[in-house]
Structures are given as C-alpha cells and as structure tokens.
Amino acid sequence: MGRYTRPRYRGRKREEDVDPSDHDRNELHSGARSGDHEPTHANGGRPGEDVLWLRSALKNASEIVKVVDPDGTLRYASPAFEKVLGYDSAETVGTMNVLDHVHPDDLPRVLEATERALAEESVVSNVAEYRFRHADGSWRWVESVGTYLLDDPQVRGIVVNVRDVTGRREAEEAAREGERRLASVISNAHAYAYRCLNEPGWPNEYASDYALELTGYPPEDLLVGGKVQLGDLIVEEDRQRVWDGVQEAIAEGRGFELRYAIRRSDGRIRHVREYGQGVYGEGGEVVALEGLVYDITEHREAEERLREAEERLRGLADAAFEGLLIADGGVILEANRALTEMFGYALAEPVGRSALEFVVPEHRDLARRKIASGSEDPYDLVGVRKDGTRIDLEVRGRAYSYRGRSVRVTAVRDVTERKAAEEALREAEERYRTLVERIPAVTFVDRAEGSEEPVYVSPQVEGMLGYAPEEWMAGRLWRERLHPEDRERVLRSDERFDRDGEPVDEEYRLLAKDGRAVWVREETVLVRGEGGEPLFVQGILTDITERKDAERALRESEERFRGTFEDAPIGVALVGLPSSSPEADRRYLRVNPALCEMLGYSEEELLSMTTPT
Known part of the structure; x- marks a missing residue:
C-alpha cells in the first residue's frame, strides 16, 4: 500500500492526543482568544497587520481551508468550514476524521488519489471532486485541492482547499438531462x-x-x-x-x-x-x-396531381366559383359550366339525370332529406366525378319558381382543398402530438381571428401552472392569469401581434393555480397559408423561473460583494494576473477606499499603477 494502510484513515485521535495548537489555530483565524496561545507579531508585540489581514481573509473567504493528518484527522478548519458544511470547528478539530464523511461511492477514489500523493517524495498537490456529508445529513459536492506538506515543520500535514460545487454539478446534470431530452x-x-x-x-x-x-x-x-x-x-x-x-x-x-x-x-x-x-x-x-x-415527397406529388387537375379544369372553364343546378323532383334541368367542369362532364351531359347520381351512395339519404325538408342551410357531402373520383362539396339549396313550376336551385362549392387541408392538419397533429408532448415546454394553438380561442394546449400546462389542458382552454385563462405587474406590457405586445402579425418573443409572469408566479418565455407566430391568409396562431411557453431566480441571485451576490469590497476596513485590491502583455501584469484593476487611504493615493492614481511585486 505504500506509506500508509486503510486502517490509518479510519483512526481517530483521542481527546488527550489532540495538539492544543490545533484549537489555537482555529481560534486565531476565527478571531477568538484561547488562553496564552494568542499569536504575536514577528517583533514580539501584539498581532501585526499581516496576522490581522490573514485573519480577516480567512474569516470572510467562501472557500474552506483545512489541515488534516495522513490518517484523515482534522487538525485545522477555517470559518468557512462551518458556513459551508455546518460543522463547528471547535468541536471537530482533533476529533473528526474527514474520511468518515466522504460518500461511500467516492471514498475509494479519494483514497487512491491520496495514496499516490503520499507515495511521492516531494511536495505534491492533487485535485478531486467528491460528495461530503453536511452536518444536516445531506450530501454536498465539493472540489478539493490537497497540498502535501508533511515535511514542513510549520504544517506537518495536508493542506486542503475546498469549495462547494454542488450548484455546478446540479447544473451540469440538468444540462445532460436537457441533452438527453433533445x-x-x-x-x-x-x-x-x-x-x-x-x-x-x-x-x-x-x-x-x-x-x-x-x-x-x-x-x-x-x-x-x-x-x-x-x-x-x-x-x-x-x-x-x-x-x-x-x-x-x-x-x-x-x-x-x-x-x-x-x-x-x-x-x-x-x-x-x-x-x-x-x-x-x-x-x-x-x-x-x-x-x-x-x-415532403408525398406532399409534393399530391400537389403535382392537384396542379394537373386544376390545369385540366382551367382548360374547360372560362370563369366560375360555384356550380349551379336547377332540379325538379331531383332531376337536373339546367347546370352551369362551373358545375360540369367541377364534375368532369360536358356542358349538356348532366341535364335529364338525377342529381343523386353525382353523390356518393353513402350520402344520398342525407341529400334526399335536405331536399324533402326544403332546408336552406349549407351542408357537406361527397360527390363523385365522371371518372369515379370523389370530391368534397359544400351544398346549399332553396325553392325557386322556374318557368311556372316550383324547382330547387342548388349552389355547389368544391371544398376538396379545404377538406384535404383539414385532414392533413389532423394527420399532422396526430404525427407530431407525441413529439410536442415530449418537449419540456407548453405548446399551444389558437384560432387566428384574434379571439384568443384556444384550439390546443399541451399537457405540460398542468405541470407548469397547475391547470389541466381542458380547464385552461375552457376558461380561456391566459389573460386572467397574467401577473398584474406585467399585464399592461404583455397586452400591448398582444395588440401589436393582432394588428401586425409580427412574431412575439416576450418574458413575463403567469400566476399558477396555487398562486405561484411562474416566469415564462413566450414565442408565438402567426401561421399563414400559401396565399398569405392567417391559418392559426402557434406558440411555446417555456418555464424560465429557475433562470430568473439565478439572475436575481447573481445580482444580489454582486451587490453583497460590492458592499463587502467597498466597506472593508482593510485595504483590498483586485490585481491583474500575468498575461502576454507585460503592461497588464500586476496592474490594479479595482481598489477600495481603505487601500487608497492606507497608501495615500487616489483611486485614479492607483488604477494607473502596477503592484511592486
């Protein structure tokens, strides 16, 4: 095993074996007194500026500094040990074996890295990431840098710098999960x-x-x-x-x-x-x-067939929107060119034939009932062309006096394209519904007439806002659930969308069913047909609450740092690191008022200077 064995890691110091100086170190750096062990300045007096500076730096540092023995016994812990991991250094120094608090799944890897470092004959450092048990029992991911100073008479141990990387690891896992979803x-x-x-x-x-x-x-x-x-x-x-x-x-x-x-x-x-x-x-x-x-091969081929049919019809028709026929007792007396072209007949061919011949068998009873009742309401049925192909029709008739007898005049409109588009839309919805419902966002479709009438909303709305899709659509809840502070701005954007049809990309808050404010990003477009006519409104609502919370936390952190830096009672400076530009090396980047007063320079003067070392 080299210079140590596993049992040495698990050993604990008895209280009588604890070096009193271990406690003194912690009291020094936390600002507490401990009998006669108060350190002195190099000249034999009270603590000097260098000690006070070190004490303040360790007290306010967010990273943990520890000194441990090779067997894992904690000999020193900076104040951040309690702030980050919840342990009182006064109670743990000399009694805690830090290896007992490493996650069992990570411990073999940590031991192996430590063994390799101890086997070296010189001062070495290693870096490791592992889980460490918090005082409350939870696990925190930490990154540690260990420097092995066993032969240094002032240390005789392993100096470990530790920082909490739990947030980063959780963000990385969230990113990996996002990649898996994508x-x-x-x-x-x-x-x-x-x-x-x-x-x-x-x-x-x-x-x-x-x-x-x-x-x-x-x-x-x-x-x-x-x-x-x-x-x-x-x-x-x-x-x-x-x-x-x-x-x-x-x-x-x-x-x-x-x-x-x-x-x-x-x-x-x-x-x-x-x-x-x-x-x-x-x-x-x-x-x-x-x-x-x-x-889109099948779609393209369908388009090509449709174009060919339209060209044939255009060659036969001079101009017409609707087909018109006049029938007596169901027998066609007259038919216009548009109707004959619609069904593929010569102009005179339909005359004298039953109108029901132009209707598919399964819809003939419907046509008989409409004719017998004298209904003037439009209805849909399927016609049959001369070549046997089917055609979707919208039909509307009324009674009319023609040449001294009561007849029925019927207008026939070819709605094959509309039906095909509706069928294609239904098929597309079925094909992509599963895909849409896998996306970690709320997808919605509204009608295009500006009525805000929802056609579809994906199931993710329940997880995001607490409303079932049916409940959200039935209540038309979007406008009602806008956050009061965002309502005016969002509704102005909605008015511009209704007026100009420009895409929407807005961030705002919606109130969930339980009253929570949920930050969302809305991306909405108006989907148009090939002729530019509005078809429907389609959009996505993405939950950005975590991002907003992170941005707010970052702003607050920056404010805290700014206040700590500016109000620090000691001189503090940010200095540039070595770079390819010699002029930039060791240049003051930022200084606080205490440093200016200490050195006797103004802030502008210091920022134009470099540090002497």
Whole structure:
C-alpha cells in the first residue's frame, strides 16, 4: 500500500492526543482568544497587520481551508468550514476524521488519489471532486485541492482547499438531462437533423439517424471525411439555387427555408423541405449551419396531381366559383359550366339525370332529406366525378319558381382543398402530438381571428401552472392569469401581434393555480397559408423561473460583494494576473477606499499603477 494502510484513515485521535495548537489555530483565524496561545507579531508585540489581514481573509473567504493528518484527522478548519458544511470547528478539530464523511461511492477514489500523493517524495498537490456529508445529513459536492506538506515543520500535514460545487454539478446534470431530452426529441422526429460546415458540399459534423431513411446513407457516411456529402445528393438543377439561398439568408442574419430534390443512394428522387440557420462565432463569422430536413415527397406529388387537375379544369372553364343546378323532383334541368367542369362532364351531359347520381351512395339519404325538408342551410357531402373520383362539396339549396313550376336551385362549392387541408392538419397533429408532448415546454394553438380561442394546449400546462389542458382552454385563462405587474406590457405586445402579425418573443409572469408566479418565455407566430391568409396562431411557453431566480441571485451576490469590497476596513485590491502583455501584469484593476487611504493615493492614481511585486 505504500506509506500508509486503510486502517490509518479510519483512526481517530483521542481527546488527550489532540495538539492544543490545533484549537489555537482555529481560534486565531476565527478571531477568538484561547488562553496564552494568542499569536504575536514577528517583533514580539501584539498581532501585526499581516496576522490581522490573514485573519480577516480567512474569516470572510467562501472557500474552506483545512489541515488534516495522513490518517484523515482534522487538525485545522477555517470559518468557512462551518458556513459551508455546518460543522463547528471547535468541536471537530482533533476529533473528526474527514474520511468518515466522504460518500461511500467516492471514498475509494479519494483514497487512491491520496495514496499516490503520499507515495511521492516531494511536495505534491492533487485535485478531486467528491460528495461530503453536511452536518444536516445531506450530501454536498465539493472540489478539493490537497497540498502535501508533511515535511514542513510549520504544517506537518495536508493542506486542503475546498469549495462547494454542488450548484455546478446540479447544473451540469440538468444540462445532460436537457441533452438527453433533445436527443430523444430528435430520434422521434421524422426529420434529418444536421450540423454542417458552410462550404460546398455541406460536409456534416452531425447527422441524425433519420439520414438513413431519407438518403439511403447511414449518418456516418455523411460526416466530414465520410463517403458522401449532403450537397452531392442535391439534384444538379437545384444545387446553385440552394447555395445562393443559404448564403443570402446567413448574410442577412436570418434563418432559411428551402425546398429542393435529392437523389437517394438507390437513385430514387425525394423532395425535401429544409429549415436551417447559421451558427455564429464571437466575431460574427459563420462557424456552422444547423437545421432539419423533412421528406415532403408525398406532399409534393399530391400537389403535382392537384396542379394537373386544376390545369385540366382551367382548360374547360372560362370563369366560375360555384356550380349551379336547377332540379325538379331531383332531376337536373339546367347546370352551369362551373358545375360540369367541377364534375368532369360536358356542358349538356348532366341535364335529364338525377342529381343523386353525382353523390356518393353513402350520402344520398342525407341529400334526399335536405331536399324533402326544403332546408336552406349549407351542408357537406361527397360527390363523385365522371371518372369515379370523389370530391368534397359544400351544398346549399332553396325553392325557386322556374318557368311556372316550383324547382330547387342548388349552389355547389368544391371544398376538396379545404377538406384535404383539414385532414392533413389532423394527420399532422396526430404525427407530431407525441413529439410536442415530449418537449419540456407548453405548446399551444389558437384560432387566428384574434379571439384568443384556444384550439390546443399541451399537457405540460398542468405541470407548469397547475391547470389541466381542458380547464385552461375552457376558461380561456391566459389573460386572467397574467401577473398584474406585467399585464399592461404583455397586452400591448398582444395588440401589436393582432394588428401586425409580427412574431412575439416576450418574458413575463403567469400566476399558477396555487398562486405561484411562474416566469415564462413566450414565442408565438402567426401561421399563414400559401396565399398569405392567417391559418392559426402557434406558440411555446417555456418555464424560465429557475433562470430568473439565478439572475436575481447573481445580482444580489454582486451587490453583497460590492458592499463587502467597498466597506472593508482593510485595504483590498483586485490585481491583474500575468498575461502576454507585460503592461497588464500586476496592474490594479479595482481598489477600495481603505487601500487608497492606507497608501495615500487616489483611486485614479492607483488604477494607473502596477503592484511592486
């Protein structure tokens, strides 16, 4: 084992074995007296400025300074030991074995590091992170730096500087959890996520698993140095347009949306839609591109078929919005050009035929009831074209006197596109509902008419604000739950959104069901159709309460530090560390009034000077 064995770590000093000077050290640095052990200045008098300075520094330091024996017995602990870990040094010096308070899972690693250091013949230091039990029984992550001064007659022990890193470790774990969640979202999204270099070929630094399904190549083949580059898969006629579109977007500092075609490894053409943006360095240069690529081949093919059908209809029609027919007893007497073109017939073909022939069998009873009742309310049904294909219709009829007899005039509107869009929206909602409900934020969809009528809100609203989704939507609670101090500002932003349709990016507070104030960041956009018409409002509410609390705590900490620094009764200065610029070495960066008074210089004079050593 070297110079020590495990039992030496577990040993404890008996009270009669405790060196009284161990207690004196703690009393000195905490400012207490202890009999005749009050230290003296080098000239034999009372404590000098150097001792007073050291006492004040140790008393106010946030880091712990300990001296321990090789077996783990605590010989000295600075006042921060009690502030950080809750132990009274007067009770623990000489009696506590610090190794007994190291987490069992971390102890072997700490022992191994200590053994290696003790095996060295010279003064060595080591750094370790481990969990240490607080006086209240909880575990705190600490980072320690041990300096082994066993041969120093003034120390004869291990000097350990310790700082609490629990907050940092928890933040790191939260970051890792966020990365795991993001990885889960990406793996479940039917999209190719990438990070690539902004150069011809778009060599990827990262490619998600969906790359294989979209391109036929495994992700590793698309990475830098791989077998193929994404840019090589773009069809020749689209490459320059895609390059120009990306360069134009990043030059303007905005994201880009592109549609183009790629050729898979098996030679098949796939149509894709890409959403991406530049990643910028500190100097504003583009260091990478990140984005998502969706396969829209089926959508593109459907669009192509629709365009072809529309071209055929436009060739037959001169101008019409609605089809009109006049029927007597259900038999068509007249039909306009728009109707015949809608169903694919020549102008005269429908005349003399039953109107029910143009309705799918399962909807004919509905049409009979509407005709028999004389209803004038619009209703939907599915028609059938001459070629047997189906068409979604909105139908509205009324009684009319025509050539001396009572007939029914019916207006027929083709709503196939609207129905297809609604069906596509429903399918999209089903496809992405699982993905949305995995995101650690509240996703919502409202109607676009400015009514604030919610269409959908994700289940995360209950965890964030305490309201079930149904309760939140039924009560239209957003406006009601705005924090009074934020209400006016947020409602002004909402008015601008209703007026101009500009995206919203606001931070404000909402009142949870239990009365808590929850800080949220709202990012909302107005989603428009291809013709620019508003479709719906879509947004995300992200809980930023922890970030706001951290910002507030940082401000308070800065204020406390500023007050301590400025009001300190001793001279304190912040001095620059050695750097590549000799002029910057040891320059005063900040000084307090006590130091100015002590040295006899003004603050401006000291800040233009460097320290003598």
